Amino acid sequence: MSTVITQLLYLAAALLAVVFVLVPHEFAHAFVAYKNGDLTPKFNGRLTLNPLKHLDPLGLVMVALVGFGWAKPVPIDTRNFKNYKTGLFTTAIAGICANLIIAFLIYPLYALCVKYLPTNYGTDFLEYFLKLTFNYSLSIVVFNLLPLYPLDGFRVVEALTHTYNRVRRFLGRYGQWILLALILESFICGILENYLSVFGYFDILGYVMKFAVEIVGKPITLLWGLII
Numbered sequence: 001m002s003t004v005i006t007q008l009l010y011l012a013a014a015l016l017a018v019v020f021v022l023v024p025h026e027f028a029h030a031f032v033a034y035k036n037g038d039l040t041p042k043f044n045g046r047l048t049l050n051p052l053k054h055l056d057p058l059g060l061v062m063v064a065l066v067g068f069g070w071a072k073p074v075p076i077d078t079r080n081f082k083n084y085k086t087g088l089f090t091t092a093i094a095g096i097c098a099n100l101i102i103a104f105l106i107y108p109l110y111a112l113c114v115k116y117l118p119t120n121y122g123t124d125f126l127e128y129f130l131k132l133t134f135n136y137s138l139s140i141v142v143f144n145l146l147p148l149y150p151l152d153g154f155r156v157v158e159a160l161t162h163t164y165n166r167v168r169r170f171l172g173r174y175g176q177w178i179l180l181a182l183i184l185e186s187f188i189c190g191i192l193e194n195y196l197s198v199f200g201y202f203d204i205l206g207y208v209m210k211f212a213v214e215i216v217g218k219p220i221t222l223l224w225g226l227i228i
Helices: 002-035 057-066 084-116 121-144 152-160 166-193 197-202 204-216 218-227
Strands: none
Touching: 002 057, 002 084, 002 121, 084 121, 084 152, 084 218, 121 204, 152 166, 166 197, 166 204, 204 218
């Protein structure tokens, strides 16, 4: 029974962590686009922290299952930006910056939880939630930096290149299919790894996740480790 309860606690914590990671990410996009002169996110009801306005059910499940997923894209009209390149670039990186801030603020809470709170179901849930929020925040940062349409990384490429750039046009045309293939490959490898561990070595997005937590997150864990 305890194993079942632990698994349910972990799943609940994972889903809550996804909400806590994706909603501020999308709100940041909407807010920065609005500040750059585009009222489209406001007219579409996205200038809010209400999860129901941002979450995509399939994307929510995918983050919980493989650590990567998505929310509903924030609609923007770049023609409304006061400055096209500045508006597009800052709007694109806004979600990434929001997740970096979340990761930075959540880790000390996780460290304090592990260090000082007694072990029981309540603290287990809290520990799962804080740790997964940290991991998901970092994975979303690295995942969204991939220059594949419709991820934030592609919007950064759009802001820094010309329309006729061949690489940009290729990533825009085929990026979503490459992205779906990577997610599917990661999901299949995760299943097959349960039967044959060698499949774990072929999980491309798994390496991205590992890089996010162990490399990108290292300065955060080191800094807070000196304090706590």
